[in-house]
Amino acid sequence: MIRQSATLLWITPNVEKEIERAGRTCYLSTANITDDSAKKFVNRIKTSGHHSVLEHGVASFRFITNRGVTHELVRHRLASYSQESTRYIRYNDIEYIRPCWYADASKEQKKAFSAALTWSEFHYNKLLKIGWTPEQAREVLPNALKTEIVMTANLREWLHVFDLRCSTKAHPQIRELMWMARRIMEYEVPSVFSRGM
Secondary structure, rough: OOOOOEEEEOOOOOHHHHHHHHHHHHOOHHHOOOOOHHHHHHHHHHOOOOOHHHHHEEEEEEEEEEEHHHHHHHHOOOOOEEEEEOOOOOOOOEEEEOOOOHHHHOHHHHHHHHHHHHHHHHHHHHHHOOOOHHHHHHHHOOOEEEEEEEEEEHHHHEEEEEEEEOOOOOOOHHHHHHHHHHHHHHHHOOHHHHHOO
């Protein structure tokens, strides 16, 4: 079993400057742009609730997580997704994502979980061996199956995703993953994502 991860693949270059340039169009104040005005302007835009301006910045993440988490993630419709396909991939070595609560599980719980994964993998391979295609055999694969997905969204949508998925009301597994991404974005674009600003 492996741990899930979040990797920033791409973000709009000079994202705060681009947001400022777009946002100042609303006020015909592009003459006020200076070398260090972007962070302050973007923070003011965010604080005022003029979040549509944040849509001029875009970020893409690669998430390595389980299938269950991706079922929740793709419900955010204002984003683009490209996900590993269980229809076309024939798994030789199946990997699973370790649940974030696994370390606190009892020996009995860990044993039962491992047995379920072993059962699933055994029968997936057996179905392939006796003639099923990967898209047919995948029916026995569990939500714990490791998958990779790339998600691209504008910064306004990332704020929305983090608001919902970093909440204590979110499923623990997606909450752990989204906090990984949020910390990266807090570093990359503090004027938008830092909680202290």
